[in-house]
Amino acid sequence: MARTNDSDLAPQELRVLVAVADAGGFSAAAETLGLTQSAVSHAVRGSERKIGAVLFDRGRSGARPTPAGDRAVAHARRILRLLDVLTAEARGAARLDAVEGPLRIAAFRSAALHLLPPVLERLRVRHPGIEPRVRIVREVGRGTAGEVADGKADVAIATLGGSAPLPSGLVARNLLEEPYSLVHPTGHTAPRSLPLVDWTENCGAYTRDWWAAQDWIPRATVEAEDDGAVLSLVSGGHGMAIMPALSLVGAPDSVGITDLGIRRPVRRVGYVTTSELAGSSVVRALVRELRATLPQGVSLPGSQARPTSAS
Numbered sequence: 001m002a003r004t005n006d007s008d009l010a011p012q013e014l015r016v017l018v019a020v021a022d023a024g025g026f027s028a029a030a031e032t033l034g035l036t037q038s039a040v041s042h043a044v045r046g047s048e049r050k051i052g053a054v055l056f057d058r059g060r061s062g063a064r065p066t067p068a069g070d071r072a073v074a075h076a077r078r079i080l081r082l083l084d085v086l087t088a089e090a091r092g093a094a095r096l097d098a099v100e101g102p103l104r105i106a107a108f109r110s111a112a113l114h115l116l117p118p119v120l121e122r123l124r125v126r127h128p129g130i131e132p133r134v135r136i137v138r139e140v141g142r143g144t145a146g147e148v149a150d151g152k153a154d155v156a157i158a159t160l161g162g163s164a165p166l167p168s169g170l171v172a173r174n175l176l177e178e179p180y181s182l183v184h185p186t187g188h189t190a191p192r193s194l195p196l197v198d199w200t201e202n203c204g205a206y207t208r209d210w211w212a213a214q215d216w217i218p219r220a221t222v223e224a225e226d227d228g229a230v231l232s233l234v235s236g237g238h239g240m241a242i243m244p245a246l247s248l249v250g251a252p253d254s255v256g257i258t259d260l261g262i263r264r265p266v267r268r269v270g271y272v273t274t275s276e277l278a279g280s281s282v283v284r285a286l287v288r289e290l291r292a293t294l295p296q297g298v299s300l301p302g303s304q305a306r307p308t309s310a311s
Contacts, residue, residue, distance in 0.1 A: 007050045011083060014076035016043040017055065021073040025062030047072075077151020078274060085280050092281055100129025103282040106153035108139040108201070110227060110246035111269065115157060115294070122289045130282055138225070139201045145170060145272045155283050160268040171278050173287075174270040176294055178245035180207065181264070185237045186256040195221040195239035199230050207242075210265040217242070231255060 019029035020040065030040045048055050055069035065073055088101035107116060112134055120132050135153065137144045144156035149167035160172055184191030198220035211217060222239060224230050227247040234241050235254040244267045248257060271290065277283050 009047055009050060009076075011080065013043050013047050014080055016040055017047060017069075017073050017076045018080065020044060020056060020063055021065050021069065024064070026058075028062070074150045078276070081151060081154065082276055085277065085282075089281055098129055099127045099281040099285050100131075101282055102131045102133055103286060104152070104154045105132060105134045105157070105286070106137045106144040106147035106155075107134060107157040108144055108159070109136050110244070110249070111157040112136050114246055114249040115269075115290075119286070119289045119293045122293055123286060126289070127285050130285060132286075142167070145172070148272050148274060154277050154280075155271055155273040155286060158270060158272045160270045160272075166272070169274055170272050171275050172270050172272045174268055175290060176269050177266045178269060179264050179266050180242050180244050180260060181248065182240060182258040182260055183231070183234050183243050183248065183251070184240040184256050184258065185234060186254050188256065191240045191256070191258065192216050197222045197224065197230050197233045197239040197241045199224045199227055201227065207265045207267075210263070211242075 016029065016033065016035075019032050020026060023029040023032055026040045026044070027037050030037045033040065044056060051068070051072060053068040053072075054066055055072050056063040057066055084101065092098045092100060105116070116134060120134075123130055123132065135147070137147055137156075139159055142149070144153070144158040145166060147153040148156045148170055157175075158172070160174060166172055182191060184194060188194065196218050200223070222233060224233065227243060230241050230243065231247070231251055233239065235252055242260070246269070248255075251257065271287060273283050
């Protein structure tokens with residue numbers, strides 16, 4: 001029988017690392033885990049000794065992961081999730097391949113609103129044992145893919161091909177391309193003369209080159225952190241905006257949508273997961289429903305702009 005390596009971290013040690021990172025301190029982590037603070041401190045020191053690096057900066061305000069700690073905690077989350085998947089997959093095989101267990105999904109706002117509902121409905125009907133848990137994450141910085149890399153999500157609905165590289169250990173597959181359109185108050189005869197309303201998530205590599213070549217686009221006079229707020233401002237007559245199609249699903253009649261032409265920018269939307277979880281039953285079930293639902297389940301208004309006399 002193979003002997004356990006003394007430098008291996010046990011699952012309980014991994015749980016302690018995650019708890020300390022999530023709770024922000026040893027005392028709070030101890031309360032969450034039902035342990036004493038000294039037991040948590042001992043476990044962290046043991047993990048640091050085995051790894052050979054300081055994982056947390058201790059202070060009066062609590063404990064914060066060091067760069068080494070961030071990496072260790074991310075791997076700990078992913079390993080613990082794989083242990084859960086191991087149990088669920090084995091049980092499913094024993095029950096004639098029943099697919100069950102939690103499925104953690106991270107999605108940006110418009111994907112959560114317009115892509116996921118029909119997909120999750122199909123998933124519920126076909127696999128009632130799956131328990132989807134959806135978190136909305138802003139698609140800036142590391143975005144939804146970062147949630148997967150950090151072990152906080154099993155799969156992400158993400159924008160692909162942006163300026164931030166895909167974190168190592170992740171796999172990504174394309175689902176659809178959504179065009180950008182000019183949006184403006186309905187009936188406005190010269191929308192390109194309006195002030196620009198913009199939001200942070202609109203600044204990816206997929207629009208940067210096109211944006212720089214457009215001499216008619218002014219500097220933004222209003223910025224918002226939410227595409228719903230942008231639509232509301234445009235609807236209220238406060239300016240124009242350039243938005244991807246998913247953000248325009250269900251746009252009110254007071255918002256006009258004008259095609260930007262054959263050279264319009266597009267945004268690639270896909271899913272991101274880890275190489276280990278890509279073959280899990282719950283992730284494969286979600287991907288099947290995504291691919292089955294998208295062609296007919298989502299109408300992208302930017303593909304067929306509303307008739308308008310605007311120029």
